[in-house]
Amino acid sequence: MGKKSSFPWKPVLIAAAGLGVLFCCLAVAGGVTAYYMTKNQVAQVEPVKTEKNQPVRPETQSAGEEPTALPAKTAVSKPTAKKPANAVSPTVKPSPEKKAGSVSDGSKSGLTGKQEITDHSIFDDFSSNALNWSQYDDGTYIIVIENEALSMQVKEPDKLDWVDFPVDFIPYEIKFDVKGTSGKQDGTFGVYCQNLNENNFYYVEFDLETSEYVITEVKDDVQIPLTKQNASGQYWQKTNAFKTPSTSVNRIAISCYLDNITLFINDKLVDQVDVKKPLEKTANGAFYVYAYPGAGENGYKVIFDNVEIFQPVQ
Numbered sequence: 001m002g003k004k005s006s007f008p009w010k011p012v013l014i015a016a017a018g019l020g021v022l023f024c025c026l027a028v029a030g031g032v033t034a035y036y037m038t039k040n041q042v043a044q045v046e047p048v049k050t051e052k053n054q055p056v057r058p059e060t061q062s063a064g065e066e067p068t069a070l071p072a073k074t075a076v077s078k079p080t081a082k083k084p085a086n087a088v089s090p091t092v093k094p095s096p097e098k099k100a101g102s103v104s105d106g107s108k109s110g111l112t113g114k115q116e117i118t119d120h121s122i123f124d125d126f127s128s129n130a131l132n133w134s135q136y137d138d139g140t141y142i143i144v145i146e147n148e149a150l151s152m153q154v155k156e157p158d159k160l161d162w163v164d165f166p167v168d169f170i171p172y173e174i175k176f177d178v179k180g181t182s183g184k185q186d187g188t189f190g191v192y193c194q195n196l197n198e199n200n201f202y203y204v205e206f207d208l209e210t211s212e213y214v215i216t217e218v219k220d221d222v223q224i225p226l227t228k229q230n231a232s233g234q235y236w237q238k239t240n241a242f243k244t245p246s247t248s249v250n251r252i253a254i255s256c257y258l259d260n261i262t263l264f265i266n267d268k269l270v271d272q273v274d275v276k277k278p279l280e281k282t283a284n285g286a287f288y289v290y291a292y293p294g295a296g297e298n299g300y301k302v303i304f305d306n307v308e309i310f311q312p313v314q
Contacts, residue, residue: 113148120169121310126150132166142301150307154187154291155299162192162288165309171285175253175308178206180246180301185209186292187300193256193285200279202226203288204254204263208246208302212236215261215273226261226273241265249305258282285309 111117113127124131126148135144141161142153154161165171174191190205199221206213214236217224225235242265243250253264258278263270291299 120313122167122308124150124307126305126307134163134166148305150287150304151301152189152287152289152304153299153301154289155297157291157295157299158293159299160288160290162286164195164286165284167284167309169311170282171309172257172312173253173255173308173310174285175251175306176287177249177251177305177307179249179303180208181303182247184296185246185300186295186298187290188292189287189289189300189302191254191256191285192288193254193261194258194279194281194283195285196279196281196283201283202256202261202275202279204256204261205290206252207236208242208250210236210238211240211242211244212238213263213265213270215263215271217275217277217279219277219279224277226275227271237271239265239270241268241270256285 111128111130114123114125115127115130116123117131122131124133126145129135129145133143133145133150136142137144140154140156140159142151142155143161143163144151150163152161152163165174171193174193178189185208188205188207190203193202193204195201200219202215202217204213204215213227215226216235217226227235227237229235230237242248251266253267255262258275260272260274262272287304289300289302
């Protein structure tokens with residue numbers, strides 16, 4: 001029998017090995033190419049910069065910083081600012097010097113009408129000047145008893161006049177009727193109490209046009225508001241206790257002690273304030289009238305009547 005011929009495996013194995021090496025090379029080359037392409041793309045992309053959100057700092061006022069100045073009060077129908085927002089007095093109280101033009105009285109012989117006087121009280125219906133109120137008329141400042149009432153008028157704008165209470169006791173309690181004249185009220189009126197001197201006193205002031213009031217201490221020539229600030233940041237307070245119109249008679253009662261002041265209008269309790277740094281001594285008081293800077297040719301005039309002033313006794 002003849003020998004059987006064998007399959008040529010060797011050439012086939014060599015060819016397969018060559019193909020395997022070729023595929024491996026291609027795979028490596030492709031991987032390297034992809035790596036460098038990806039790297040270049042990543043290098044070309046700018047990284048996004050992020051930053052934490054910073055809180056907005058609120059604008060706050062330093063504790064030691066002065067508050068913003070408030071605009072001066074301008075009431076409806078008044079041409080110019082009449083009442084300051086923080087310095088609450090319309091004008092500095094003048095020194096108590098009597099002016100020329102004093103009016104002779106001629107009616108001091110005795111009490112008339114309902115007039116009364118004791119060591120600690122007076123009541124005056126001004127049926128005469130038996131209680132000896134100071135009167136004068138120089139054409140600008142007019143304080144006279146007429147029509148059985150005490151008339152006070154200041155004709156010059158931005159001026160003030162007053163009349164002291166004709167008493168020898170301390171006027172802790174002051175009650176009176178008051179009314180304005182017809183037309184626009186071109187000013188304010190008020191009461192000085194514990195009027196120690198021109199730099200130390202209390203005052204309660206009223207505006208019949210706007211139905212407002214203010215209570216203030218003046219100590220060493222520095223004004224200290226005693227009424228609270230209103231919504232506008234001012235110390236003038238509005239009240240519905242006044243009767244209207246301005247020509248109506250309003251009954252006002254003021255209790256003025258060194259450490260507290262109480263205000264009644266038409267028997268209604270309107271305000272009660274404490275004086276944290278009171279004056280050191282008691283003193284007399286006075287009525288006063290102030291004409292606004294924009295007052296007309298007749299200035300401002302009010303009429304007082306049925307004045308009751310007394311010092312409580314134990």
